[in-house]
Amino acid sequence: MSTFMQKQTWKQKTAYTAKxxxxxxxxxxxxxPFLLIFLTFTFLPVAIAIFYSFTQFNVLEPAKWIGLENFKNLFLNDAVFMTAVKNTMVLSVVIAGVSFLLCILLGWFINxxxxxxxxxxTFLFYAPSLANVYYVWQLIFSGDSNGFINAYLMKLGVITEAIQWFTDTRYMTGVVIFVLLWSSLGTGFLVxxxxxxxxxxxxxxxxxxxxxxxxxxxxxxxxxxxxxxxxMFSAVTTITGSFSIGGAIDILCGNPSTDYQAWTIMNHLNDYGGTRFEMGYACxxxxxxxxxxxxxxxIVQKMLTKIGD
Amino acid sequence: MTKENKVKRHLLKRAKVNRSHAGNFVVFAFIFVLGVFMAIPLVYAISNSFKPLDELWIFPPPLFPNQPTLENYTGLFGLLGSSWVPMSRYLFNTIFITVVGTVGQVVLGSMCAYPLAKHDFPGNKFIFKLIFFSLMFSGAVTSIPSYLIMVELGWVDTYQALIVPAMGSTMGLYLMKQFMEQIPNALLEAARIDGAGEWRIFWRIVMPMVKPAWLTLIVFSVQGLWNMGASTLIYSEQLKTFPYAITQIISGGIARAGVSTAVTVLMMIVPLTVFIITQSNIIETMSTSGVKE
Structure with missing residues (x-):
């Protein structure tokens, strides 16, 4: 009797869903239409990349299944990766946090x-995202005594020797955050x-x-x-953006940066994927x-639902 | 001043309740300081393009050129004219990709976003989760799988290899969906009772109400597609893009450093124009978007 009932309800359920x-x-x-394109050109590549993460794959030879070996190596045998995780967390928490607050404040004030x-x-604040002219910051923070900041500080007598802003481990994190914040008012801000x-x-x-x-x-x-x-949209794009910082650090601090001080997860990923052809590990x-x-x-989405309470 | 404008002005004025002078001053000071900070590097990039070659190497670099010149621009156009494949071909490719890609991205993304935001159909949540999480997966490792898919489809070295994937932009869909969620259900319900089909509701009610959203999406899309440079998917010279051709030209060493400053400015012009047009439109649409709950 009971199985009959269940069958009935299951049947009813299917009929209901079909309806x-x-x-x-x-x-x-x-x-x-969108879903078809999305599944083919975004979802499928992601799925394949996730599959590669369980393999040893150098692009030239076929991928070889090795289970969780890549992940084990990342956590146990790769000290640089741990540094990268730590750096990425520091950089992105500061940059995403400040940038998200600026997006809200500026949007509000400008309104x-x-x-x-x-x-x-709006144009003024969005302009840095339109033209990522990092080289200007390289001139401003230039390491020789003619760089804008060095020359000025020396003239004032604050320092006697030029500071290597982008290579001295004492300053580089701060300077990198400063420069990246400048170009961080992009998508989230306009939205x-x-x-x-x-x-x-x-x-x-x-x-x-x-x-x-x-x-x-x-x-x-x-x-x-x-x-x-x-x-929510701004938070997501700001977070994904700041966790994906990598290329800008190459430009500013060189690759690799001194003592891996500014080495991020993206730098590590590009190193294995692009330079060493260890695609499985990069995945x-x-x-x-x-x-x-x-x-x-x-976590952030949960926090945002509490606004206005 | 037309009557409609007067009403608009009036609304704008009325919007400013709860504002103190002290608060206004703080806001103004904050915006001013931050604005100058944001502007300096851009001003610098533009002024650099008007410096003669020898001035580019002066230390410390002056903010404005001592002897402004157009030689970087004339030099650039000279180089553009002397290339093997005519520059207009590269320019056409980039314009074509940008226009078709942007229209496709906005239309398809909005079409998909509408039911995801407003219809409670089976599978809705699952589809959205799939798209939302894909947004967070790094594009750096998906280029090889993407290439393999293009090979399977036989799309290598075609326009659609660059255009079609752009139409499936997850960020664009998410943007449209978030704005559509603010549309009151009562409004859509009323239209349905009046006998409007979903297609009509989408074009006549939903899209006009989220105009700020798709105008913003146009900016992102144009910016991305316009700057699309060399691609592993394209090898025919006739199909290559403008940014690709231009990086080829300016990679000619120090002698071309002046020209490359002109390129930086030149490449900015189109995204910049689109940005300004759309922004002034967004700001015009204010408080005219109809009924709200």
Whole structure:
């Protein structure tokens, strides 16, 4: 009797699901073209890369299954990787944190100006992302006594000898963070700008009537809860961006940086994937980086749901 | 001033409740200091392109050229004219890829985002999770699998190898979905009761309401595709992109250092123009986007 019942309900369930699928056929039609491209050109490569992470693969010979060997090596025999994890955590927590706050603050402040000024200010803050001219910072922080900062500090008598900003382990982390913050107001920032444009001004008037006293309260109780979707987007792109820092460090500090002081997970990944042709190992690094990002993102998303409470 | 503009002005003014003068001053000072800091390197890059070659090596580098010159630009155009494949061909390739790729990315991404944000169909959450998590996987290791897929499809050395993958941008989809979530369900329901089909609702209600979102997406897409340089997927000279050709030209050593400063500025012009046009449009759409909950 009971098995019969279960069968019934299972059958009913399938019928119900089939009905629902048919009812939402328009939705599937909307999703289909993008999904097809996504599955072929984004998802499939990712799946293959995850498979490679369990193999030994040098691109030229076929991949050889070695199970968890790559991961074991990463954790037990690769001291540089551990340094890279530590550096990436430090760099990305500082850069993502500050940059995310700046995205919100600037989006908010800029929103109060007149439309023309708003366009100009948005341009000003987004410009570094349009043109990544890191070489300008190399001139400013140049290690010889003619570099802008060195020359100035020496003239003031603060220092007597030129500082090697990008190679001295005492300064490089700070200088790298400074320069990367400058170019970090990209995707997340523009989306916050667009988000603020989308807030209904009637909400503010209603808030003023309800006893909201100043701009801070208005921000916390009205704007931020409304902008939660944009905040989540900004957080995700800022976090993924800062965890993927690598190329910029090559340009600024050289490859590898002194004592691996600024060596990130991405540097490590590119080293194995690009230079040493150990694709399997590089894929294992990518998988760990992915897990790290997923973990950090889920924590941040949880925190964001508490806004405005 | 038209009547509509007057209403808009009025709304803008009314939006500014809860603002103190002291607070305004702090905000202004903050924006000003940070703005100068952000602007310096860009100003520097532009002024560099107007410096004669010998001035590029002066230390410490002056912020503005002593004897401004256009020779970097004229030199660049001279080089562009003397290449083997006409430059217009490379330029056409890049424009074609940028336009088709951007239109495809915005349309397909928005189409997929709409049901993900607003329809509770079976598989919705699963599909979104799949896309969301792919966003976080490093692109550095997927280039070899991607290449293998292109070989399988026979797409190596074709335009679509560069255009089609760009249309499946996960970031673009996520952006559109987040904005669409803010559209009140009541509005869509009302349209359905009035007999509008999903296709009509999507184009006539959803897309106009998320205009700031897709205008922003256009900026990202154009910026990415315009700067797409040498690709492992393309080997015919006729199909190569403008940035690729231009890096070839300026890699000619110190003698071409002046020209390369002009290239930096020249490559910025198109993304910059698109940026300014879309931004001023985003800002115009304010508080005209219709009914809200």
């Amino acid at each position: 629902r699928i048919w009812r939402f056929r328009a939705s599937y039609a909307f999703v289909a 109060d100006f007149s439309p023309r000024v708003r366009t100009i200010l 916050m700008i667009a988000g603020f444009q989308n807030v209904d001004t009637a909400l503010y008037e209603a808030g003023a009537i309800d006893g909201i006293k100043n701009r801070w309260q208005e921000m916390w109780f009205i704007t931020l809860p409304y902008l939660r979707p944009q905040l 294992a690094i990518a998988v760990l980086l992915f897990l790290l990002m997923v973990g950090v993102n889920s």
